[in-house]
Amino acid sequence: MSKKLDIVILGLSITSSWGNGHATTFRGLVRELNKNGHDVTFLERDVSWYASNRDLANTPFCKTILYNNLEELKTEYADLIQHADLVIVGSYVPEGVAVGEFVTNIADGITAFYDIDTPVTLTKLERGDFEYLHPDLIPKYDLYLSFTGGPTLQRIEQQYGSPAARAFYCSFDPELYFPEETPVKWDLGYLGTYSDDRQPPLQQLMLDAAEQLNDKRFVVAGPQYPQSIHWGANVERIEHLPPSQHRAFYNSQLFTMNITRAYMIKAGFSPSVRLFEAAACGTPIISDYWDGIDSIFEIETEILISKSVADTVYYLTEVSEEQRKIIGERARQKVLHHHTAAHRASELEMYYKEVVGKKVAKQQEVES
Structure with a gap:
């Protein structure tokens, strides 16, 4: 994209990855936007659990501003928000509805809602929980960036009135995640915070397999x-694994297990x-x-x-080492070609140009 953009992002956190996946997502996206020549300012509510x-x-790829409350945001940073080319408000931002109303009322540029939690957000809206987004606010955003694709995008447009709902999947940083020659510690591993809905499939697909495969x-x-x-004798437990150790964790496994939250399964394309x-x-x-x-x-x-459990046992006992490596490499090539943070930055530029083009065309139509 030839034009350099002034971008303001109001997100949950970019300074702390403690207890949330938003930080790493924002870091990758913002770093790539910066590489593409854009100026990014990240506004983050200063809260105690992230402060500690x-x-x-210190984010080297953007200017980070910590603000204390909504009033400070409105009085100190209104000019910044008003004159930005693109203003993005993320899901789970404290007082997100009030923040969104403020942004969409004063911003001269394009406004976007970045939903890193789309299935959760829509479930909350269905039950009248408007913690960070209200149905009346959705049409006011020019763009709805959704972590969920597929039919959900049509629902956001048709049911909630978004002018443009677009898939904006999570991504990874190829500078942080890549193959390494690491001693194999485990045949199968799983990384994820406990949740009631994930535990039954984890038990069935992984832990029951561990009981059958004592070796x-x-x-x-x-x-x-x-x-x-109950953890079997051949199941190791690691209580906390910081992001800096994730690459080594994956490279120390022959296979890794993925278990999906129920609301993400219901929505699909997540x-x-x-x-x-x-x-x-x-x-x-x-x-x-x-x-x-x-589709991924x-x-x-x-x-x-x-x-x-039979499927898991089959994969762990019958897939040859050659097949295993081929499957892993094919998946690696797929994500390198479609799902890096650089791809997301390019997609954001594309969506921005699309929305601007629609606004210009609409204005020309009105004037004619």
Whole structure:
């Protein structure tokens, strides 16, 4: 894109990845926008739980501003927001509805809502929970950037009145995720915070397989698992694994397991960043099934789908080492060609030009 843009992003956090996946997503996107010559300012509410866990306090690829409350945002940074070419408000921003109303009222440039939690957002709207987005606000944003693609995009436009809902999947950083020569510690691993809806499929597709395969080594990494869960003798537990150790974790596995949240399965077309990160490391993925997964990876040649413990056992015992490496490399090539942070930056530029073009055409129509 030839034109340099002044971009303002109001997001949950870019300075701390503690307890959220937003930070790494924002970091990759903003870094690539900066590489493309754009000036980015990130406005983040200064809250205690991120203040005490900042793992990127100084962002070299954008200007980061911490503000204390809505009033400070309105009084100190109105001019910045008003004159930006593009203003993006992310999901889960504190007082997100008020922030969105403020932004869409004063911004002269294009405004966008960046939904990193689309299935959750729509479920909240259905039950009247307007924590960070209100149905009346959606049509006011020029663009709805959704982590979920497929039929959900039509729903956002038709049911909620978005002028333009576009798929804007998560991404990975190829400078951080790549194959490494690492001693293999586990035959199958899983990385994810505990959730009630993910535990049954994790039990069925992975832990039950561990019980049947006493000679194989398994690992589950992530916090908040109840003490009541029984872990087999061949299942290692890692309570917390910071992002800096994710690459080594994936490279230490023969296969990695992907388990999807129920609301993401219901929506479909909602790839997790863990899928892209694992694939980037060349680690073959065994995943549960959801609509649209075949639009991300080709089933059986780039990803393996498990619907039962028998499927998982089969993959761990019958897939040859040569097949395993081929599957992992094919998935790696797919994400390198379609799902890096650089691809997302280019997509954002494309969506921006599309919306600007529509606005110009509409204005010309009115004037004529």
